[in-house]
Amino acid sequence: MSGLAVRIIPCLDFKDGRVVKGVRFENLVDSGDPLERALLYEAQGADELAFLDISATVEGRKTMAKEVARIRKAIAIPITVGGGIASMEDAARLLDSGADRVSVNSAAVREPAIIEAIARRFGVQCAVVAIDATKSPAMPSGYEVKIAAGAVATGLDAIEWASEAAQRGAGEILLTSIDRDGTNLGYECNLIHLVSRAVPIPVVASGGASKPEHFLEGYRNGALALLAAGIFHRSEVSISEIKQYLSAHNVEVRL
Amino acid sequence: MSQIRTPSLVIIETGVANLASVRALAERLGLQPIVTSDPEEVVRAPFVLLPGVGAFGPAMHKLRERGLDAAIRSRVAEGRPIAGICLGMQLFFEASEESEGVQGLRLLPGKVKRLSGGLPLPQLGWNRIEPEPGSRLLLAGWVYFANSYGVGIEQKFNDGTADTSKAAFPRFDSISIATTTYGSAFISAIEAWRDDRPVLLLCQFHPELSGSFGKNLFARWLELASERRRV
Numbered sequence: 001m002s003g004l005a006v007r008i009i010p011c012l013d014f015k016d017g018r019v020v021k022g023v024r025f026e027n028l029v030d031s032g033d034p035l036e037r038a039l040l041y042e043a044q045g046a047d048e049l050a051f052l053d054i055s056a057t058v059e060g061r062k063t064m065a066k067e068v069a070r071i072r073k074a075i076a077i078p079i080t081v082g083g084g085i086a087s088m089e090d091a092a093r094l095l096d097s098g099a100d101r102v103s104v105n106s107a108a109v110r111e112p113a114i115i116e117a118i119a120r121r122f123g124v125q126c127a128v129v130a131i132d133a134t135k136s137p138a139m140p141s142g143y144e145v146k147i148a149a150g151a152v153a154t155g156l157d158a159i160e161w162a163s164e165a166a167q168r169g170a171g172e173i174l175l176t177s178i179d180r181d182g183t184n185l186g187y188e189c190n191l192i193h194l195v196s197r198a199v200p201i202p203v204v205a206s207g208g209a210s211k212p213e214h215f216l217e218g219y220r221n222g223a224l225a226l227l228a229a230g231i232f233h234r235s236e237v238s239i240s241e242i243k244q245y246l247s248a249h250n251v252e253v254r255l
Numbered sequence: 256m257s258q259i260r261t262p263s264l265v266i267i268e269t270g271v272a273n274l275a276s277v278r279a280l281a282e283r284l285g286l287q288p289i290v291t292s293d294p295e296e297v298v299r300a301p302f303v304l305l306p307g308v309g310a311f312g313p314a315m316h317k318l319r320e321r322g323l324d325a326a327i328r329s330r331v332a333e334g335r336p337i338a339g340i341c342l343g344m345q346l347f348f349e350a351s352e353e354s355e356g357v358q359g360l361r362l363l364p365g366k367v368k369r370l371s372g373g374l375p376l377p378q379l380g381w382n383r384i385e386p387e388p389g390s391r392l393l394l395a396g397w398v399y400f401a402n403s404y405g406v407g408i409e410q411k412f413n414d415g416t417a418d419t420s421k422a423a424f425p426r427f428d429s430i431s432i433a434t435t436t437y438g439s440a441f442i443s444a445i446e447a448w449r450d451d452r453p454v455l456l457l458c459q460f461h462p463e464l465s466g467s468f469g470k471n472l473f474a475r476w477l478e479l480a481s482e483r484r485r486v
Contacts, residue, residue: 076467
């Protein structure tokens, strides 16, 4: 018996101080002021917030740290920040600004020792490894890791990479299906199932959820947390609606 | 002390924790957060918080290096209130499986152990705390955890069964715990009272990340632990 509630995590993609959302990592649409969104989601019962910085500029990165600091003062739930973290200095700056955990993606593939470094200095609970995966018949598991916002194929098998990340001290895997991102087709359940069976750490499902049923599927396939973005930004489904649905299906949620 | 000054919460700087969330908690409570590694200040301050991120060994090392372990011990010996969060709770015990051979603050008997039960670790997310009957500060509710280690519920504090002979543990009038289940049960919070004040408030969870529940818990602690209640 776990007792632990499954977490519903709204994700805010930041570009130069605004929240944006795209489809398959492209065609970005403005979705509003980050602080306003954060407060709304906390009030709706979000269990945690994820921020993903997709700014391409140094100026954008600085704006991001300031936004995190502003939001930290206003909300009292955990914040995970990722996107473009390439060094310990980047990670430390965001943690100092008010992030509770940082997620590393491309940098972890290029230089896996950063996972150990973050875990050692800030604790394993701080070290989230984000994996963007896409279907690829050439891989043993059928899924390949891509980096640089999906632009660069790595030749790494997603399940093998997740296992290595866990061995190196990652405290959580944030697992996004590029194929499902922004499609509303639901999570890539087979991918979630394979990765959560392979690692002894929590897995967050991401990419494609648009209805309460999708969240239940993600949970039943082994995810301990369920992330979504667009459907919350467009107010298609509220967090409390999803939690009511999960609770009605005997899934532990914080209501 | 000047009456116009905003009351402060002294947060112990261990050099390994990120402190933005606990600072924000202090501000929400109307307190000025003062982050320090000065042992004098830690002994003197009306309210002290030992935050907790990082590993047991390095955190104890930092505390010893700066004489903060002695400062915390002398605070507790004098019955002055201090709170500990997550690792900051674990450090109050004798030792931890996380860093074998490192001595903790030894203000409470027992050893911190890796959570058992075969579930994914760390435990990340919201779980319930259930206070035992007689708790005056702790209430039942949902709180946020991020831990792989904890103190097992077999640990006894008050009923004379604990082997407290080998260490000089400070005296408390009463100790109540709250428990949480993740695979197996562990102690998720402790309130220790002396002279009708909650001298210790220890939380394995993160009150600063537990929404209004955490804020209300700390507000109650600050009120009940306040110096004014003594007169």
